[in-house]
Amino acid sequence: MNALTAADFEALKQLPSGWFRAEHLPFNRPIFRCERLEQRGKLLRRVLGTYPNIWSEYKRIDGED
Secondary structure (H helix, E strand, C coil), X not given: CCCCCXXXXXXXXXXXXXXXXHHHCCCCCHHHHHHHHXXXXXXXXXXXXXXXXXXXXXXXXXXXX
């Protein structure tokens, strides 16, 4: 797995506590950034809703950064 980039670290600093939706985050390309952070073990993801109205929420995994 690739290391975190400077943009990843900057995004981590701006994440809210608890569950959140990526499209409401205040930085560029938030859905892409959350997918990267999930792949690198920094976020948990859950899928909510019923088809066809589904969405993802993310939560930061506390630990060393």
